[in-house]
Amino acid sequence: MAPTTRAFTEEKDIEELEESSVQFQALERRILEILREAGDNGILQREIWKKLDLDSRKGLKILRKLEAQGLLVKEQVTYKGRKTYILRLARKHEEIRLPDFLDNIPCFYCPYLQKCASGEREIYSCPKLQEWLEKDD
Ligand code: SF4
Structure with a gap:
């Protein structure tokens, strides 16, 4: 069974999430894998939170870093009457395939x-x- 990130939803954990931490980097990797799997259609930002059982505040912190690195692209859309984003992997990252065992x-x-x-x-x-x-x- 795929691991979850339930342990990161506490307020204390969000405050302690450091960009240099192994946890932060593992979540970055998982998000990039989800974007790769979503392909050209992309995926709604909220779906990423659901897949990873991730708090949106922490998720946004990670997305901002990935976007700043040019690893993902965001497209603003309206979904069920609310503004949100579809996220896609940036072209330059598409060829990188990380070993699945790292996620486990x-x-x-x-x-x-x-x-x-x-x-x-x-x-x-x-x-x-x-x-x-x-x-x-
Ligand atoms: S060995 Fe790994 S899984 Fe076990 S408590 Fe330590 S960090 Fe968690």
């Missing part, structure tokens, strides 16, 4: 990553990581 590493979506990275938490006894390591695919 549980640590990228885990709120304890910093504690594990610093040694404050013991990674060898983590059931989520153990389950991922023992998976065949």
